[in-house]
Amino acid sequence: xxxxxxxxxxxxxxxxxxxxxxxxxxxxxxxxxxxxxxxxxxxxxxxxxxxxxxxxxxxxxxxxxxxxxxxxxxxxxxxxxxxxxxxxxxxxxxxxxxxxxxxxxxxxxxxxxxxxxxxxxxxxxxxxxxxxxxxxxxxxxxxxxxxxxxxxxxxxxxxxxxxxxxxxxxxxxxxxx
Numbered sequence: 564x565x566x567x568x569x570x571x572x573x574x575x576x577x578x579x580x581x582x583x584x585x586x587x588x589x590x591x592x593x594x595x596x597x598x599x600x601x602x603x604x605x606x607x608x609x610x611x612x613x614x615x616x617x618x619x620x621x622x623x624x625x626x627x628x629x630x631x632x633x634x635x636x637x638x639x640x641x642x643x644x645x646x647x648x649x650x651x652x653x654x655x656x657x658x659x660x661x662x663x664x665x666x667x668x669x670x671x672x673x674x675x676x677x678x679x680x681x682x683x684x685x686x687x688x689x690x691x692x693x694x695x696x697x698x699x700x701x702x703x704x705x706x707x708x709x710x711x712x713x714x715x716x717x718x719x720x721x722x723x724x725x726x727x728x729x730x731x732x733x734x735x736x737x738x739x740x
Contacts, residue, residue, distance in 0.1 A: 639671050639674075644693075696712050
């Protein structure tokens with residue numbers, strides 16, 4: 564206020580009025596600019612939050628799909644190995660082997676091909692090796708070689724348990740009340 568009185572004594576009224584008008588204009592420009600920048604920042608922040616939320620939902624969906632297909636593949640391979648063991652010990656499993664083809668194993672190979680990138684390279688390798696062991700198990704007659712295949716299958720099963728726990732932290736999940 565003192566500055567305005569000093570200007571009035573030094574400058575003419577129209578000049579002081581223009582200076583005050585300029586100051587008011589600069590003040591409003593500053594306020595409008597700050598508001599525009601603030602709004603633009605808030606809009607950008609909201610866009611980023613929505614993108615992160617969408618990405619998070621996508622990753623959650625992928626992890627759930629991955630878990631279910633990995634579990635399904637391991638169950639199917641386990642069933643194949645169980646049925647091969649039944650046949651090895653004289654049991655009969657209808658429709659399991661048709662024209663020297665292990666029918667459920669064909670489905671496993673199809674699932675492996677379709678879901679290669681979903682299940683990750685490590686799980687694909689484990690399932691591929693287990694499937695190859697199943698083929699060897701079906702074709703092998705030598706008891707010593709069958710025992711070696713069985714040992715290798717059990718090692719791969721242990722590797723599977725280790726990998727699935729690392730990927731999904733299943734051992735850390737506990738029910739808390």
